[in-house]
Amino acid sequence: MRPHAGAALSRRRFLSLSAGGAVAGGAALSGCALQVSTGVSGSGETITMMVKADDLSPDLVKQAKKETGVTIRRVDYDITKLIAMLTSGNPPDLVRAVGATDAAYFAARDVMEELDPYFARSSVLKVDDLDPVNDLWRYDGRTQGKGPRYGMAKDFSQDSMFWYNTAAFDKKGVDYPSETEPVTFEEWLENSQRLTQRSKGQTTVFGGSYNGLLKLTLMATMTASAGGSLFSDDFSRVDFTTPEARKALAWYIDYCKLKVGPSPILPDPNGWDGPTFQAGRMAMSNSGYWMGGMIGTDKKLAEVSRLAPAPVFAGGPRISACQGATGLWMPRKAKNKDAAWRVFEWFFGEAPAKARASSGWGIPSLKSLRPLMPQQEDFQKRTLKAQENELKHFSVVSLSPYITGDAFESLFNQVTPAAMKGEISVDTVAGRLNPIINEQLKRGKEQVG
Structure with missing residues (x-):
């Protein structure tokens, strides 16, 4: 394990974010401080998700409560508000981001929770079921595509097609x-x-x-x-x-x-x-x-x-x-990590993920959900054939x-x-x-x- 940076987050480290600025490979990232409890579902708890309106509809919020027992409080994604919440030590429990451009950026600033221990104990999200596109959410302190996992894509496309x-x-x-x-x-x-x-x-x-x-x-x-x-x-x-x-x-x-x-x-x-x-x-x-x-x-x-x-x-x-791979990450200082992970599992591996896979609006980021991709009509069959052939040529561009x-x-x-x-x-x-x-x-x- 690498040593934890430990120091409180300073607002200065984030000033470049709102200006669209810069970030880093030098910050230490830690798995040492990570505590993953076992057997806690998070049912009955409330989590805050910072997402865009089309990421999480009011109907999905209701569905989450019914299927996981967790109440979701949705706040609109806003980079300035996110910086304020991160620097005050009171971040959202889950945050949306674009894997290709955001994952290494935030990971290098030591604000993201390493999710490998969560994946290791999950019965819903198995590492060997993750599509390689999820490697965009990995960062080893130097190179995107390697090292710990910090998030996951909700679905994706090969955007140069x-x-x-x-x-x-x-x-x-x-x-x-x-x-x-x-x-x-x-x-x-x-x-x-x-x-x-x-x-x-x-x-x-x-x-x-x-x-x-x-x-x-x-x-x-x-x-x-x-x-x-x-x-x-x-x-x-x-x-x-x-x-x-x-x-x-x-x-x-x-x-x-x-x-x-x-x-x-x-x-x-x-x-x-x-x-x-x-x-x-x-x-x-x-x-x-x-x-x-x-x-x-x-x-x-x-x-x-x-x-x-x-x-x-x-x-x-x-x-x-893939030039996108939009998904979610969990801040290191999130207060309700078990409940957040339960929603994470549900969002990426259960009902919402299955609905997305069958919509034709993206390739599912779990290989096991690919059979749900639409293939009834001639147009769908032809498109799927071209897409399946192209998947062989996917690679992460860091x-x-x-x-x-x-x-x-x-x-x-x-x-x-x-x-x-x-x-x-x-x-x-x-x-x-x-x-x-x-x-x-x-x-x-x-x-x-």
Whole structure:
């Protein structure tokens, strides 16, 4: 066991959070102080869950009380409020977070409970039943994807995959992408140019949308697809001038410059791809399996929609990562850990998890629930076949614990639009991104140390 940091949490360690700042690998993380009682169900207790409204409906709160005996008090997720609760020593019992971008960030700040002892005694959540996506919720003090478990994904998608509309391809005489073999990023961009429809200077149909969930996850996964890493070995620096990172950056700048899809300089008025794809005004959408939940409710759209593998760079490895893995974690100083764990088990392994699995809005994070994924209709069977093939190519792309997704997004969107408009070169952008992002990473590392 590693030594416990022990010191009281200082507000200073969290100041960067609200600004979207940084965090750390140096903080000690402890299993030593962990006390796991046995045989305590938590029935009759009350826990506080800090989540978003669509994570936990009022009906689910009632269902939890009925099925676990635990009363849930739901509070809206708010990062400023969370920081205040953590620093005052009175945190929620369970907190929502995005595994890909948040897990290492919070774990490095020594505020998360290590959950391995809980998993070890659980009859509901077995470690050998956990999908590998849950490794995004692991952090060993240095690298995401290894070490203790700090949370779990409620469901997931391989977010570099893309949907395409066969009617749009037919109209332009473009061959369909394979549902099992990846196209290259170069081919994807060529297709998107051919599929884009314009009238009187206006884009009427986007050829394709490819923005990832966040620019941090997009750039990290694309750099991995080019055979490199966006971060240095200790995750304290980025370097967009390496051949692999530059290739990822150049591709995305080209995509934005060509105006074949939504981007920071051409925002989609709908705010996300779903309504635009549903309206037949987008030929390809970089959205993983989860968007099939929406597509499946529209029979006409389902007939022409296909799910395709994550693209690859010519000569690069086949990488198909999850850029989300939203789930829950338990603060180290939570007051009602047994009751919180009982709700955790219920949420991730019982009725709510089964309902999510059968909805088509995400891949269940327990392998044993995969048979519940919808597969009655032809659309569902075809989608499931493509998705099951892609699962073989899943891998964790580790991110730095020293910067938040929001901070990276803000800095990236400050610097890159000039290149997207053709005013400066990719190399100039890379040279401007490195110092401002590395300054943020440096501050984040200092705040943890």
